[in-house]
Amino acid sequence: xxxxxxxxxxxxxxxxxxxxxxxxxxxxxxxxxxxxxxxxxxxxxxxxxxxxxxxxxxxxxxxxxxxxxxxxxxxxxxxxxxxxxxxxxxxxxxxxxxxxxxxxxxxxxxxxxxxxxxxxxxxxxxxxxxxxxxxxxxxxxxxxxxxxxxxxxxxxxxxxxxxxxxxxxxxxxxxxxxxxxxxxxxxxxxxxxxx
Numbered sequence: 001x002x003x004x005x006x007x008x009x010x011x012x013x014x015x016x017x018x019x020x021x022x023x024x025x026x027x028x029x030x031x032x033x034x035x036x037x038x039x040x041x042x043x044x045x046x047x048x049x050x051x052x053x054x055x056x057x058x059x060x061x062x063x064x065x066x067x068x069x070x071x072x073x074x075x076x077x078x079x080x081x082x083x084x085x086x087x088x089x090x091x092x093x094x095x096x097x098x099x100x101x102x103x104x105x106x107x108x109x110x111x112x113x114x115x116x117x118x119x120x121x122x123x124x125x126x127x128x129x130x131x132x133x134x135x136x137x138x139x140x141x142x143x144x145x146x147x148x149x150x151x152x153x154x155x156x157x158x159x160x161x162x163x164x165x166x167x168x169x170x171x172x173x174x175x176x177x178x179x180x181x182x183x184x185x186x187x188x189x190x191x192x193x194x195x
Contacts, residue, residue, distance in 0.1 A: 002150060003120070003135055004045045008038040010138075064100035067181070068151040070160035071105040071123070071134075072143060075113065077161070077184045082112040084126050089190055090159060090183065091127050097194070102154075103127060104147040107139040148174065157181050159192070 011034040018027035071087050078086045087103065094101045103123065110118030118126075124134040135150070137143045144164060148171040151158045159181045164174040173179050183192040 002153065003132065004038065004042040006146070008035070008042045011035040011038045065098055066151075066154040066156035067094055067099045067101050068147055068154065068156045068158050069094070069101050069103040070143075070147055070158060070162060071103040072109050072112075073160045073162050074183070075109065079185075082109075084113045084123075088127050090192070091129065093190060093192065094159070100133075101129070101159075102133040102150065102156075103129065103135070104143055104150060105134070105136045106143045107137055107141070109136065145170070159183060 011031055014027060015031035015035045018024045018031050069087065069090060074090050075082045075084060075087050077090075091101050091103065105123060107117075110116055110122070118136065120134045120136055121131045123129075123136060124131040127134065135146065137146050144162070144167050147158065148164065148167055150156070152171065152173060157179055158174075161182055161184065163180070164171065168174055178195065181192055181194060183190065185191070
């Protein structure tokens, strides 16, 4: 439900800007249909029957143990080459440890791994995750603030080797010990610093 809410908020913001700023009136032609579509998606997500929460294996608290994966960062972990298999291995490891992973990608991630655009559903299939747990940000939108906002909303840790220095002022939680889970490959084996 986070993604439809984010789309609705962004499209209503664009529509408001288009209506209030005289130089942006042409934006109404794009923002109004987007707002209507986003409202439809948000209402559909809101009215959809809820599934039972996924079981937690770590034994702490209620509900899923969320973790947000910086897909555009993680896909470069193995040999510095963008590979979806690397993200899939990280997602599978997190699931096996009892985490409920979600993944956020930059808009160009599909081009890097397959030479063409890939949307949430396509990445979800590649990662064996539901579409609701994968987000490809819009072209021209930086993924980092979206990823950090999602992690904040979920109370989740973030799997990345990025330090998010540019976003520390608006997301000071990235400076908290243990908030960022670093990882990579040593002698061909995946490691995650879950400490």
